[in-house]
Amino acid sequence: MSESLAFRVRTIIREVPDFPTPGINFKDITPVLADPVLMSTVLTAMAAPFLSERITHVVAIESRGFLFGMPIALQLGAALVLARKPGKLPWKSAREAYVLEYREDVLEMHLDALVEGSRVLIVDDILATGGTAAATARLARRLGGEVVGLTVLSELTALDGRARQQGVDVQSIVKY
Secondary structure (H helix, E strand, O other): OOHHHHHHHHHHOEEEEOOOOOOOEEEEOHHHHOOHHHHHHHHHHHHHHHOOOOOOEEEEEOOHHHHHHHHHHHHHOOEEEEEEOOOOOOOOEEEEEEEOOOOEEEEEEEOOOOOOOEEEEEEEEEEOOOHHHHHHHHHHHHOOEEEEEEEEEEEOHHHOHHHHOOOOEEEEEEEO
């Protein structure tokens, strides 16, 4: 990823202390979303490392991952799959539980979202401890997908979430 793009994004993301719970410093990406030129550049950069990977499905993680997932899927000519919180999908779903740095959670995907041999790129806004992305990867593999990569806007390197992404090419625009 370009250092100048990383610098632009790093300077515009707001840090909100003690949100959603005390001790968590939330990275607020809404200023990036409010800048259409920067957002377009970010989306292109997030998709670029995977252009030659024959991605068939982009799995976007609820909820901020949805903002990045659809435009990246369109750039890659891939289908979009939603990884959602429990009870939000209207059809038969598989689920995967996981632990975050400040709570436990569950993700679900439709049973027919992937087929055997699907080449999957997971998309989210941030990689922290890596629990959400790892759970999404486990779920995608159970449904027949081959997880090729994970692309995120920002990465909290001190939390070492990258280490939990076994065999997956992890790309991020900004590292903190």
